[in-house]
Amino acid sequence: MTLRLAFMGTPGFAVPILQALLAAGHRVVAVYSQPPRPAGRGHRAQPSPVHRAAEAAGIPVRTPAKLDPAEQEKFRALGLDAAAVAAYGLILPKPVLEAPRLGCLNVHASLLPRWRGAAPIQRAILAGDKETGVTIMQMDEGLDTGPMLLAGPVPIGPETTAAALHDELAALGARLIVRALAGRAEGTLVPRPQPAEGVTYAKKLGRDEGRLDWGKPAAELECAVRALNPAPGVWFERGGERIKVLAAMLAASRGDARPGTVLDDALTIACGSGALRLRKVQRAGRAAVDAVAFLRGYPLPPGTRI
Numbered sequence: 001m002t003l004r005l006a007f008m009g010t011p012g013f014a015v016p017i018l019q020a021l022l023a024a025g026h027r028v029v030a031v032y033s034q035p036p037r038p039a040g041r042g043h044r045a046q047p048s049p050v051h052r053a054a055e056a057a058g059i060p061v062r063t064p065a066k067l068d069p070a071e072q073e074k075f076r077a078l079g080l081d082a083a084a085v086a087a088y089g090l091i092l093p094k095p096v097l098e099a100p101r102l103g104c105l106n107v108h109a110s111l112l113p114r115w116r117g118a119a120p121i122q123r124a125i126l127a128g129d130k131e132t133g134v135t136i137m138q139m140d141e142g143l144d145t146g147p148m149l150l151a152g153p154v155p156i157g158p159e160t161t162a163a164a165l166h167d168e169l170a171a172l173g174a175r176l177i178v179r180a181l182a183g184r185a186e187g188t189l190v191p192r193p194q195p196a197e198g199v200t201y202a203k204k205l206g207r208d209e210g211r212l213d214w215g216k217p218a219a220e221l222e223c224a225v226r227a228l229n230p231a232p233g234v235w236f237e238r239g240g241e242r243i244k245v246l247a248a249m250l251a252a253s254r255g256d257a258r259p260g261t262v263l264d265d266a267l268t269i270a271c272g273s274g275a276l277r278l279r280k281v282q283r284a285g286r287a288a289v290d291a292v293a294f295l296r297g298y299p300l301p302p303g304t305r306i
Helices: 012-023 049-056 069-076 094-098 120-126 162-186 218-227 291-297
Strands: 004-009 027-032 037-039 044-046 082-086 104-108 131-138 148-155 235-238 241-251 268-270 275-283
Touching: 004 012, 004 049, 012 027, 012 049, 012 082, 012 162, 027 049, 069 094, 082 162, 104 162, 120 131, 120 162, 120 218, 131 162, 148 162, 218 241, 218 275, 275 291
Parallel strands: 004 027, 004 082, 082 104
Antiparallel strands: 037 044, 104 131, 131 148, 235 241, 241 275, 268 275
16 A cells, blocks of 8 residues: 655664665655754765655655744645654654654664663663664654554674664664554554553763773673764773774683773773773774784783773
8 A cells, every 4th residue: 555654764774764665665755854964074064864865766855943833734734644753853743743644653773662762772782682673653742652563673692783783773674664554554553552661761872971981890891882883982092092992892801900901912901890802993083903903003011001
């Protein structure tokens, strides 16, 4: 069944979802995305990934800074069967939620009610979760509180990075939203309330969360390295220089080593418990290198504290 849709999304995560709707034959009559933002060295306004994908597909793009009453009326006038939403970035007011015949369906990158909010992918890895997934939700006025339509799990392995998990969840979300829209249109898919227990919130990532605190357990820092790259990034400072850590692994520690002590010639650092071996690092303005190449140009002999 072909549906008349609007799509609302902004980052790269949402692009495969838009493409899946088009491939399924739905008529996407408008795409909503965040307004162009300054980016790059020239700080020129750049359209979002969804904005660019929609233009490439010949779909009109709307970029309101807020969904005020005038924008709400424009949205209502589209005469939609449904709206599909994925990481849009604006809260949808009640008139927008109620305008489409089948309502607004959201693609959320967690198994709700765990990790409601802005950064579910990164928070799942930071917490050491073994599993996450995608939930297709019938949106209401709350923060990711609406009833669920479909969900699919994805395992988080010991080497899973945020970048890899992002892509896997986006692909799963693209498949599930097509199924959910079909089920809603046919009347075979009934929303069910989220469980009252197990609610957690994935607050927005702060820039300073990437600072490595060697007093923390190595396992916690290793999760941070996987969760916070590429953004906001994980780093430590030495001599006024910020050095990024792009890959790391757990290693054995010496019981008498103070946190932050370099333990060997493989760039293993003592932590509050255990140790972290830095596998790939990057100095400002330079290419990322492995630990051996880094130490050739930036000696950190065993016993050094960083």
